[in-house]
Amino acid sequence: MISVPSFAKINLGLNIGSKRPDGFHELRTAYQTLALHDIIRVQVVAGSGIEIRCDDDRVPRDESNTCYRIGRRLLSGLDTSTRRIVIHIEKHLPVQGGMGAASSNAVATMLAMERALGIELAPAEKLRIAAEVGSDLPLFLIGGTVLGVGRGEEVYPLPDLPVTHVVVVTPAIGVSTPKAFARWDELVSRDAALTASGAAGTMNEFSERVFTWLSKSFPQAVEPASGVPAVGGDRAETPLLDLVRAGIENDFERVVFPEYPELREVKELLLRAGAQYASLSGSGSTVYGLFASEAEAKAGAQRMNATAYKAIATTTVTRAEYWKAMRVFPLE
Numbered sequence: 001m002i003s004v005p006s007f008a009k010i011n012l013g014l015n016i017g018s019k020r021p022d023g024f025h026e027l028r029t030a031y032q033t034l035a036l037h038d039i040i041r042v043q044v045v046a047g048s049g050i051e052i053r054c055d056d057d058r059v060p061r062d063e064s065n066t067c068y069r070i071g072r073r074l075l076s077g078l079d080t081s082t083r084r085i086v087i088h089i090e091k092h093l094p095v096q097g098g099m100g101a102a103s104s105n106a107v108a109t110m111l112a113m114e115r116a117l118g119i120e121l122a123p124a125e126k127l128r129i130a131a132e133v134g135s136d137l138p139l140f141l142i143g144g145t146v147l148g149v150g151r152g153e154e155v156y157p158l159p160d161l162p163v164t165h166v167v168v169v170t171p172a173i174g175v176s177t178p179k180a181f182a183r184w185d186e187l188v189s190r191d192a193a194l195t196a197s198g199a200a201g202t203m204n205e206f207s208e209r210v211f212t213w214l215s216k217s218f219p220q221a222v223e224p225a226s227g228v229p230a231v232g233g234d235r236a237e238t239p240l241l242d243l244v245r246a247g248i249e250n251d252f253e254r255v256v257f258p259e260y261p262e263l264r265e266v267k268e269l270l271l272r273a274g275a276q277y278a279s280l281s282g283s284g285s286t287v288y289g290l291f292a293s294e295a296e297a298k299a300g301a302q303r304m305n306a307t308a309y310k311a312i313a314t315t316t317v318t319r320a321e322y323w324k325a326m327r328v329f330p331l332e
Helices: 066-075 101-117 123-133 177-190 196-217 238-245 253-259 261-272 294-305 319-325
Strands: 002-019 025-046 050-054 083-090 145-149 154-157 165-169 277-280 287-291 311-315
Touching: 002 101, 002 165, 002 177, 002 196, 002 277, 002 319, 025 101, 025 165, 025 311, 050 066, 066 083, 066 101, 066 123, 083 101, 101 123, 165 261, 165 294, 177 253, 253 261, 253 277, 261 277, 261 287, 261 294, 287 294, 294 311
Parallel strands: 050 083
Antiparallel strands: 002 025, 025 083, 025 145, 145 154, 165 287, 165 311, 277 287
């Protein structure tokens, strides 16, 4: 049996552009992996086919499961007539929460299956398979801070944010991503300021804002180390304030918050609890806040937990930390 952690992600802003001929929307987003994770275990036993095991009844166990789908693609062309792939999903991340859990599970399954079956795919082949299975999958083959374009599947590594403290809240609300996109299209059709041409221009501006914010707030991440701290210890919150000033937002909030006012309330509560920046992740329902220190994040989580909302304090994960933790290892 092979075990691999399956990390969560949040979106540091998400800009929705025009609808493409294939039915998807052009997107710009900055993905960021978090320390929160599921565990994927892959086991090869006698038999044939693929079996999904999970204690969470909300997780599908048929061909609609992304782990199943990516497993089937990896098995294509291999002689597996006497080998059955058993995929165990240990759930800790929310289901349909906007944190990329299903996508991350699938990528972790791919990495574990490579080891379990004694095969090794080329990086380009992994990215191709991941993109075919789902838009959010490729980001988990990079980790850390990642720019996503196209429908989100075209990914580029960004300079890593230093470890940042995060408070995550996932209310028990199911937000349908396809329906959220449909409501966005309705909004665009009513709002001349959000025409396809205008949206495309905004998308380019979004990418520039992300790069400008990173280079301004974290020059140590994009310039050679000089031995001199780029941001003084008394200005630890400046990068988060700069993120707000950069105008990096999630367009989904414009259509999700009116339908689910509870999520708007969570964002407001996080800001009152001390978050320097708060946002919906993906189409929701997870809302997160970024805090200037571990102590402030823990205090913020305690304040949220004193309300009707369960909050978890965690941290961002850099690319190096991500791959160190993603090391595929056999269970003892």
